[in-house]
Amino acid sequence: MNALPLMKGKASLREVTEVLQTALPKTRVRPRISRRTQAERTALSDARMFEAAMQLIVEQGTHATTLKAVGERAGYSRGLASSRFGSKDALFGQLVLHFNTSWTQELANKVGTRGGVQACLAALCAVEDFLSSHSKYMQAMYILWFESISTHNDVRDHLAAYHEIYRSDVAHWVEEGIANGEIDPAVDAECYAFGFCSFIFGTIYQWLVAPNNVDLHKQFEAFRQLTLKTFATD
Amino acid sequence: MNALPLMKGKASLREVTEVLQTALPKTRVRPRISRRTQAERTALSDARMFEAAMQLIVEQGTHATTLKAVGERAGYSRGLASSRFGSKDALFGQLVLHFNTSWTQELANKVGTRGGVQACLAALCAVEDFLSSHSKYMQAMYILWFESISTHNDVRDHLAAYHEIYRSDVAHWVEEGIANGEIDPAVDAECYAFGFCSFIFGTIYQWLVAPNNVDLHKQFEAFRQLTLKTFATD
DNA sequence: ATTTACTTGTCGATGACAAGCAAGTGAGGC
DNA sequence: GCCTCACTTGCTTGTCATCGACAAGTAAAT
Known part of the structure; x- marks a missing residue:
């Protein structure tokens, strides 16, 4: 179209x-x-x-x-x-595309060749770092992300595709970790990946609504600890 | 104003x-x-x-x-x-207010007089139930919630206040549980409450973007299990 | 000379508001 | 008790500035 x-x-x-x-x-x-x-x-x-x-x-x-x-x-x-x-929608679509390509590349740089647990932790740190260092950038990006749920156009389809990619990336890391033996095989990779994304999106949402009421570092650190506890082979 | x-x-x-x-x-x-x-x-x-x-x-x-x-x-x-x-903004503001009062009341009905672990689980079930049974209603409500982050008006302030209330409710339940001895005292109540809200908001967000790609029941059940594991006094 | 970046002119649609119309309300006379 | 008439309130129509969108035109690069 x-x-x-x-x-x-x-x-x-x-x-x-x-x-x-x-x-x-x-x-x-x-x-x-x-x-x-x-x-x-x-x-x-x-x-x-x-x-x-x-x-x-x-x-x-x-x-x-x-x-x-x-x-x-x-x-x-x-x-x-x-x-x-x-059109206005197209401009926003371009912006979202721009943000997404930039962000995935930066994320790839931060995660590097890591896999398993280290990849998960590195990704969490990358998100946390960018939220504080590129605050305005992330703000605009997520405003667009959150807003596009109410427009049934290309932007939303792109978003859905990106979500799938993020989830499958995380799930892949977990599977690597299970294969390595560093992650408990009982962990459901896809389920963790979904929860991982939920945490990030939900946290950023609450942060956007009231930046002063959210201690980003504390929450991210807590999720990292929760992740380690979840992965622990006991 | x-x-x-x-x-x-x-x-x-x-x-x-x-x-x-x-x-x-x-x-x-x-x-x-x-x-x-x-x-x-x-x-x-x-x-x-x-x-x-x-x-x-x-x-x-x-x-x-x-x-x-x-x-x-x-x-x-x-x-x-x-x-x-x-104005259009005022209509949406009224809608958000309407949704919030309705929802908090319904949530209170579902949770009842429960406290501690049971209150947390009941609240999770209530959200899950309403997402499936009042799908359209929740859809509209959260579209408005997610959208109002980009408007710097009264609506956003109301939202911030509601978030605070939700978080403190959950934190209160956890503290009750700790007092009862059914929840590990090492659990940080406020931190869990924040993660609880992150899970709900993040999950609903991913669900809104691509309803068909999200198995709501599986994710909510997983979070309930995670909650029990987190609370376990070992 | 031709293509491409950018500007100006214009139209239908929208949000917002003012002015007017119609439906509901309440007090006093029969 | 019920009618009537002035008053209040819910609702509609008219209008204007602004926006998104596009066509036509101008300036700059090739």
């Missing part, structure tokens, strides 16, 4: 801000010659609009975020966001 | 449909005399509009749900929902 234009390259979490930061120095390197490649122009405007959309979503929610505001905050006309993305 | 008109009586989950169902028989009792009290008129139109809004939210999400559609599906003009609630 909506032929989504593919993401330009695999952006990492850090790239998002880097594009904007390196953009200004670039104009200093070649002071007046503002003759950018077409690809550079779209990459820049895309990055600026993503950043603007992210800010606006965190500031006033998706409902109050208008395409006009996105375009203008990014430094362009009121029509660019509409023209580039086609 | 927005002087919310108080809820008319404490509506239970069942009342929502009952109001609509008893409304028609009533006109049969006094066939032509459609002379309703003013209070009856607003109660009826309120109930009809809540029902309509709930349906529309489940069918097409909050974003696509218009005040015009709410009024008209409820059997009135396009302007009534707007006139009655003042």
Whole structure:
């Protein structure tokens, strides 16, 4: 239905801000010659609009975020966001896609080649670290995640697919651990994986609603201990 | 700011449909005399509009749900929902309030006078039962819950307060259990309560995204077993 | 010269509100 | 006790600013 234009390259979490930061120095390197490649122009405007959309979503929610505001905050006309993305839903879809690809890549970096128990713990630490270090980023990402449950479009299907992937990743780690003998074979891998995701989503939800009432580190540490207790072969 | 008109009586989950169902028989009792009290008129139109809004939210999400559609599906003009609630946000706020009061009352009925371990298990069963038996109702309720994280208004504050209440209820049960000696004193009541809520919210979230991929009973049963294992005094 | 990035013009739909209409209410006269 | 008439309240219609969406046009790169 909506032929989504593919993401330009695999952006990492850090790239998002880097594009904007390196953009200004670039104009200093070649002071007046503002003759950018077409690809550079779209990459820049895309990055600026993503950043603007992210800010606006965190500031006033998706409902109050208008395409006009996105375009203008990014430094362009009121029509660019509409023209580039086609629709508000498509912009949010692109953002979700952007977040997901960035996040899965960063997660893969953090987990590395680990498997079994260590992979589970590393993933939990990765989520916890990013919640505190990239707070705004994660906020916008999860606002979009939580909101897309009420729209029956492509975004939701993508989300469902991502959930499946996360769950099966975790389940795979557990199975590795069982094969290694470090995890009790009685543990139901898929069931743990589901609970793992429930914990993360549920915790982030409560954190988003009232950040000051949630001690993220305490909760994550508790879940790590619970995980070790659950896996223990006794 | 927005002087919310108080809820008319404490509506239970069942009342929502009952109001609509008893409304028609009533006109049969006094066939032509459609002379309703003013209070009856607003109660009826309120109930009809809540029902309509709930349906529309489940069918097409909050974003696509218009005040015009709410009024008209409820059997009135396009302007009534707007006139009655003042704004779309206020309507959703009223709905959230309505859901929360109904739900807490129903939960209290299910848990009864139980405390300790039994209260925790009963609450888990209550949530599970309602997810399957009042599926649409819970769907609309949680869509609104998850969505209101991106709106910085009264609704979110109400939610935060409700979360606090839920968490402290659970924590209280655990403390009762510890006092009774049926729960291991090493268990951190607040920490368990938070994990309890995380499980429920996270599970419902994953269920909303892809109902067919989630075996609710299996996950709830698993969490009940995990709870028993966590509480066990060994 | 042609393609591509971006802007401006415009239309139907929506939320919000004001003004008006209709249904319900209550006090006084018969 | 019931009618009537002024008053209150529920509900509808009219209207406007704004938004999403798209078409047409302009500026920039190839």
